[in-house]
Amino acid sequence: MVWLSPQEQKWLRELERAIGAGARVKKPMEGTSPVFYLPSGTAFTFEIPLTPRECALVELWLRDRRGQGEGISLSDWFQSLVKDEGEVPVPPEIAKLSWNDRVPFYVQLTSPAGGTADEPAQLFQAYFGEEMAWVISIHEREWLVLASLSSFSEGTDFKRSLEKAAEELCEVFAGEAGTWIRVLVHPPIHHAKEAARMWSELRRAAGLFRIFYPERQVMATWKLELEKLITQLDDEAVALFKKNFPSVSLLKEPELAKTLKALFAFNLNISETARHLYIHRNTLLYRLDRIKQETGYDVRSFDDAVLVKIMLLLLQKDAE
Secondary structure, eight states: OOOOOHHHHHHHHHHHHHHTSOEESSSOOTTTSOOEEOTTSOEEEESSOOOHHHHHHHHHHHHHHHHTTOOOOHHHHHHHHHTTOSOOOOOHHHHTSOOTTEEEEEEEEOSOOOSOTTHHHHHHHHHHOTTTEEEEEEETTEEEEEEEGGGSOOSTTHHHHHHHHHHHHHHHHHHHHOOOEEEEEOOOBOSGGGHHHHHHHHHHHHHHHHHHOTTOSEEEGGGOHHHHHHHHSOHHHHHHHHHHSTTHHHHTSHHHHHHHHHHHHTTTOHHHHHHHHTOOHHHHHHHHHHHHHHHSOOTTSHHHHHHHHHHHHHHHHHHO
8 A cells, every 4th residue: 555644635635626537656557648756755556648838737736835945744654654655655755764773762751751741852852952852652652763873883882872762761751751661672774764664663572572571661673583483483393492491380480480570680690690680699599590400401501501591481471
């Protein structure tokens, strides 16, 4: 389905009334009339042949509309991607924007926003800079921010700098608006043509974020590869894995599950995990020894930790 902005739909109806015939934008009809182009670049024809004078008048009319500078806005165009109306062409005025190295931040407001309805957009602009970010409202509590890559420091820990920016954004909303948000970070995109794929990946990642990490505020799409794989496993493979895993019930204990999630979040670092959980190091080691005794898996070992994490993810998926 070809998507047209409300403005271009209005223009097309005006042309149809002036010519006295319907227009087609899905597929130009052969042998009827020349192909014309709306300001967005969308091609269309009329359902009847036109005289040379009528063709000239249509071109003149379109040229006048192009001169008005009323092409589709970024927000309007992006709404067509959100509605998933199929392949959406990239209008010239969207393609010519400065797309080079835009970092997408998908933001969900999980608590009522204080202040005005425009306050989230104002906070985004204040944090990233008015000239450094495009702010798009998806729904009342969903936003997409396309921030300029130049806002971040590039280097060996570049991805971490993007996550840190998301964490700081959460702090801004909590401090300035008393609003709790969740932020999903996507790798930079470089052209409008990448927007559809980016949005599809963000929506899928948002679902995984909600299922597997409901307690977190920030997540990066590149950290969800294992979770993506888990959701694609067939039922038979999952059932076999669970059957061969000893003492599954142990991992369902809230305290041990919380302990393991923290251990994995801190890359198996015992000291950092104990500090995060506000428990003594020996208490943490006792819990890990208990898991080893009852399951045979030592989660301080990378190979065993991977298997235990997979089982935890499967249990979370089942609980959803």
